[in-house]
Amino acid sequence: METIMAFAVGGMxxxxxxxxxxxxxxxxxxxxILLSNAVNVAILLVGRLTPGQxxxxxxxxxxxxxxxxxxxxxxxxxxxxxxGFGLLSFVLALVYRGYQELGTLxxxxxxxxxxxxxx
Amino acid sequence: MIAWLVASPILVPLTTAALCAxxxxxxxxxxxxxxxxxxxxLILAGLLLARVMEGGVQVAQMGSWAAPFGIILVADxxxxxMILIAAVMAxxxxxYALGDVDAVRERGGYHIIFQVLMVGVCGSFITGDxxxxxxxxEVMLISSFVLLSLGGTKEQIDGAIKxxxxxxxxxxxxxxxxALLYGVTGTLNMADLAVRVPHVANxxxxxxxxxxxxxxxxxxxxxxxxxxxxxxxxxxPAVAVQAIFAGLLTKVGVYALLRCFTLIFTGDMGxxxxxxxxxxxxxxLTGALGSLAVRDLRRALSWQVVAHIGYMIMGxxxxxxxxxxxxxxxxxHDIVVKTNLFLGAGVVRRLSGGDTSYAKLGGLFxxxxxxxxxxxxxxxxxxGFPPFSGFWSKLLLVRAGLAVENWAIVAAALVTGLxxxxxxxxxxxxxxxxxxxxxxxxxxTSLGGAARVALVxxxxxxxxxxxxIGFYAEPLMRVxxxxxxxxxxxxxxxxxxxxxxxxxxxxxxxADTAAMEVQP
Numbered sequence: 001m002e003t004i005m006a007f008a009v010g011g012m013x014x015x016x017x018x019x020x021x022x023x024x025x026x027x028x029x030x031x032x033i034l035l036s037n038a039v040n041v042a043i044l045l046v047g048r049l050t051p052g053q054x055x056x057x058x059x060x061x062x063x064x065x066x067x068x069x070x071x072x073x074x075x076x077x078x079x080x081x082x083x084g085f086g087l088l089s090f091v092l093a094l095v096y097r098g099y100q101e102l103g104t105l106x107x108x109x110x111x112x113x114x115x116x117x118x119x
Numbered sequence: 120m121i122a123w124l125v126a127s128p129i130l131v132p133l134t135t136a137a138l139c140a141x142x143x144x145x146x147x148x149x150x151x152x153x154x155x156x157x158x159x160x161l162i163l164a165g166l167l168l169a170r171v172m173e174g175g176v177q178v179a180q181m182g183s184w185a186a187p188f189g190i191i192l193v194a195d196x197x198x199x200x201m202i203l204i205a206a207v208m209a210x211x212x213x214x215y216a217l218g219d220v221d222a223v224r225e226r227g228g229y230h231i232i233f234q235v236l237m238v239g240v241c242g243s244f245i246t247g248d249x250x251x252x253x254x255x256x257e258v259m260l261i262s263s264f265v266l267l268s269l270g271g272t273k274e275q276i277d278g279a280i281k282x283x284x285x286x287x288x289x290x291x292x293x294x295x296x297x298a299l300l301y302g303v304t305g306t307l308n309m310a311d312l313a314v315r316v317p318h319v320a321n322x323x324x325x326x327x328x329x330x331x332x333x334x335x336x337x338x339x340x341x342x343x344x345x346x347x348x349x350x351x352x353x354x355x356p357a358v359a360v361q362a363i364f365a366g367l368l369t370k371v372g373v374y375a376l377l378r379c380f381t382l383i384f385t386g387d388m389g390x391x392x393x394x395x396x397x398x399x400x401x402x403x404l405t406g407a408l409g410s411l412a413v414r415d416l417r418r419a420l421s422w423q424v425v426a427h428i429g430y431m432i433m434g435x436x437x438x439x440x441x442x443x444x445x446x447x448x449x450x451x452h453d454i455v456v457k458t459n460l461f462l463g464a465g466v467v468r469r470l471s472g473g474d475t476s477y478a479k480l481g482g483l484f485x486x487x488x489x490x491x492x493x494x495x496x497x498x499x500x501x502x503g504f505p506p507f508s509g510f511w512s513k514l515l516l517v518r519a520g521l522a523v524e525n526w527a528i529v530a531a532a533l534v535t536g537l538x539x540x541x542x543x544x545x546x547x548x549x550x551x552x553x554x555x556x557x558x559x560x561x562x563x564t565s566l567g568g569a570a571r572v573a574l575v576x577x578x579x580x581x582x583x584x585x586x587x588i589g590f591y592a593e594p595l596m597r598v599x600x601x602x603x604x605x606x607x608x609x610x611x612x613x614x615x616x617x618x619x620x621x622x623x624x625x626x627x628x629x630a631d632t633a634a635m636e637v638q639p
Contacts, residue, residue, distance in 0.1 A: 020288070025280065032287045039295045046302030073301070076250060080294055083257045087290070090264055091283045097268075098276045112277040114351050 005045050012038035025095055025105040032091075036084045040077050047073030122179035124170060125192050127163040128202045128241035131156055132209075136234035149230040150217055156234060157210040160241075164206040168199040172601070176615035178247070186247070186616045187308035193247035195612055196602040197447060201244045201374055204451050207584070208366045208458050209237050211577035215462050216359040218566070218573030224357055227269050236262040236363065243371050247616055249297050249307045252375065256293065256339070260286055263368060266360045267352060278352035285348040289338035296331035300383075303328070310616035313382045313609055322387065329384040329391045333398070336379070340372030342432055343401035346425045350409060353424065354417040358465025361417070365424050366458030370450055373431045377446060380435060381606040388438060395436035400531040403429030407538035416475035416550065417464050419542060420457075423501065426535055427453050433532060434516050437523055444596070444603035445515030451595060452500065452508040452588060459497040459581035466490065466574050467550060470561045482555030486562040490575065491551050496582035500589070502543040503536050508588035511596070 012034055019031030047070035055071040057064055064071075099105050102112060123130075135156025139149045171177055171194050179192040194202075213233070220229050239259030246252050264286075268279040301307055303324055304315040319325050334345070341349040353364055376395075384391050406426025410419045431453070434446030468475045470487065484491050500507035513536060520529035563571055588595055605612060 025284075028284055032284070032291070035288065035291045036294075039291050039298065042295055043298040043301075046298050073298070076298070076301075079250075079254065083254070087257070087261060087264075087287060090261065091280075091287065094264070094268060094276065094279055094283060097271070098280050101271075101273050101276050110277050110280070112273045113275075113281075113355050 001049050001051075002045060005041065005049065009038050009042050009045065012041070023107050025098070025107055025110075028107070029088075029091065029095060033088065036080070036088075040080055040084075043073050043077050043080065121170070121177055122192075124163065124167055125177050125179035125194050125245065126181075128160065128167070128206075128245055129192075129238055131160045131163060132234045132237040132241065135159075136231050136238065139231045139234060140228075143228070146222070146225040146230070149225070153213050153216070153230040153234060154210075157206065157213040157237075160237070161203075161206040161210050164199070164203040167194055168196075168203050168598075170194075171196055171199040172598070176605070176612050178615050186618075187306050187311035190251050191247040191308060191616060192245050193310075193612065193616055194245055195605050195615075196598060197374075197377070197606060198244050200447065200451065200598055200602060201370075202241050204454050205237070205240050205244065205367055208363060208454060209233075211458060211462070211581055212359050212363045212366075214573055215362065215465075215577045216357075216573075218570035219359050219465060220357055221270075224269050229266070229269060229357075232262045232265045232269070233359075233363070236266060240367050240371055244374060247309050249300065249309055249312065251307075253290075253293055253297055256371075256375075257290065259368065259371065260290065263364065266364075267356050269360070270357060272355070275355045278355035281348050282352040285338060285345070289335050289345075292331055292338070293335035296328055296335055299324070299328045299331070308616065309378070309382055310609075310613040313613055314617070316383055317386055325384070326387050326390055329380075329387070330394065332379055332384070333376070333391070333394060336372045336375045337398065338372075339369065340376060340428050340432075341369050341425050342398050342428055343405050343425075346402065346405065346428075349425055350413075350418060350421045353421040354415075358462065358468070362458045362461035362465070365420070365461045366454045369424060369428055370431075370454055373428060373435075373446075373450060376432070377435055377443075377606065381438070381443065382609050382612065392436045392438055395432055396525070396528055399429045399433035399436050400528055401429075402426070402432060403531055403535040404538075407535045407542070410542050411538060411545075414477045416467065416477070416480065416546065417461070419546065420460050420464055423460075423539065423542070424457055426539065427457070427501075429535065430513065430516055430532060433528055434519060437516075437519050437525065437528070438607075439519055439523060440600070440603050440607045441522060442516065442519035443606050444599040445512060445519050447599040447602045448515055448595060449512040451599070452512045452585070455581050455584050455588075456497045456500050456509065459578060459585065460494075460501065462574075462581070463490075463494045463497065463578055466563070466566075466578065467494075469566060469574075470563070471555075472557075472561075477549040479556065480550045481553035484551045486555075490563055490578075493575070493578050493582050495547075496585050498543045498546065500585050502540040506589045508585050508592070510589065511592045 016031040016035035019027045022028060050069045053068045055064055055069045102110055135152055138152050142148045177194040181190045236259060239255050239262060242255035243252055246255060264283055267282055268275055303319050304312055306312055306315060316325060338345040353361055403426055406422050410422035413419050431446045431449050434442040471479050500509035503509040503513045517529055517532055563575060566574060
């Protein structure tokens with residue numbers, strides 16, 4: 001199961017890289033979304049997949065038993081999702097503002113900060 | 120009590136930001152709060168460094184969860200020194216902002232976001248947990264996005280989009296690297312990682328993760344080949360923002376590299392530090408050449424930020440105690456000088472009517488002789504003239520390079536120094552000696568009373584620091600050597616975090632895999 005999931009992560013990263021190569025800014029942004037989700041799945045994977053084994057400490061026990069799900073990666077993913085969502089919504093707004101100000105989402109035409117003649 | 124002191128570099132700016140946010144509609148009060156908060160941060164940072172110098176590594180466990188399970192804050196000499204110098208910059212920039220940041224940006228929450236940025240910077244310096252470092256990086260990142268686009272000119276939006284795109288990718292790389300490292304070791308505490316990583320059976324995987332960290336931190340530090348976003352973005356926002364970005368943000372990336380590649384990834388130094396050495400040389404040369412190619416003061420300085428990151432990476436790559444001490448010394452010197460230069464370029468921009476291309480500059484010496492003398496200090500230090508701070512830091516690194524007989528990197532460092540010297544000569548000729556194209560340049564009196572003090576005082580303060588380090592390098596050298604000793608032999612750091620009890624490393628990840636194989 002982990003092997004299949006690992007390949008799925010690889011596929012998602014490959015898709016993200018393909019989208020990064022686009023000159024269209026919105027596609028690059030979709031690439032970022034795909035990449036951050038790929039990373040989130042990867043975090044889940046490093047905690048090892050244990051379907052149906054909820055991380056509950058049994059009665060009278062002090063620590064989590066063997067073979068149960070590792071709750072830490074899930075906490076990490078939750079943090080990463082929240083942060084990623086915040087960043088992404090800001091960047092989406094920024095890109096929209098960029099479209100309003102610059103009139104284009106084609107990255108090769110975005111030369112306001114680095115005009116070609118100034119170099 | 121000591122836990123409060125260790126946590127104070129995070130708590131003070133956070134509280135200041137919160138208070139500023141409460142008084143959203145009163146920018147004048149926000150200014151006072153921002154100044155007070157920065158001063159308080161400086162005092163506490165000084166106390167913390169004194170405490171660390173005296174009593175060794177200081178540790179604070181958050182929520183009383185003992186390491187390696189809870190999040191832990193660790194102040195060793197390097198962390199405390201970085202926080203102190205960051206606090207000095209925060210104060211200098213907070214003063215400068217009084218004269219520089221316009222009403223629109225203040226209404227947009229400049230002071231709040233600036234303090235949040237400082238939370239992120241100080242948090243990154245003081246955390247002892249890798250995932251926590253990721254969180255502080257994000258705090259820093261989101262506030263830098265806002266600061267970069269605050270004001271909303273076309274140029275800024277353009278720069279901010281590129282900055283945001285590359286940083287989102289760097290963040291994903293960092294998170295992936297953290298996740299994989301957790302997967303092989305089962306811990307995120309840096310000291311615990313230092314104990315466990317050498318026991319990981321799959322050395323190849325560890326090296327791969329190490330390279331992922333180089334990529335992630337390298338993008339933040341703007342090293343070759345990930346530097347292109349910096350000259351695209353750094354010259355666009357308000358001067359106070361540029362200065363704090365140029366002074367601190369890339370250096371947090373360098374600090375993270377320094378921490379991880381002396382503490383965690385020391386198993387395969389031929390490979391990882393070999394890569395870092397190539398990166399160092401290429402970064403220095405590209406940055407210096409780039410700065411000579413542009414014909415604009417602020418853009419040339421942006422390229423110089425890249426060039427001088429290379430020197431710090433060089434020290435890390437050589438990794439002898441002398442080289443690490445050189446890197447720490449260089450960090451302090453470079454933070455002061457770069458902040459000073461960007462603040463100075465802001466003043467020059469005002470005097471020349473809002474344009475810093477070489478064609479518009481000139482005649483500064485007749486108009487503002489004292490400003491020229493103040494600006495000469497960071498420029499000379501940048502090029503490494505003795506006796507300024509840049510000379511000593513370069514001397515240390517070159518000596519360290521010669522000691523390990525690595526002629527190529529020493530040559531690269533010296534050539535970069537020469538190219539920087541060339542740039543400084545050119546800047547001086549264009550800015551100070553050349554006659555002003557518009558007839559007569561404006562003096563600093565044209566800035567107006569209060570603004571003049573606010574804009575020039577930080578320059579004088581920072582130049583004074585550079586001169587002091589130059590003429591009296593001994594104390595900083597001693598602190599740098601102490602920091603380097605702590606990095607080269609991290610046993611004291613590990614003991615302070617994990618307790619003196621020798622822990623027998625058990626790899627949770629590996630144990631889990633073994634357990635999983637038995638399971639159906």
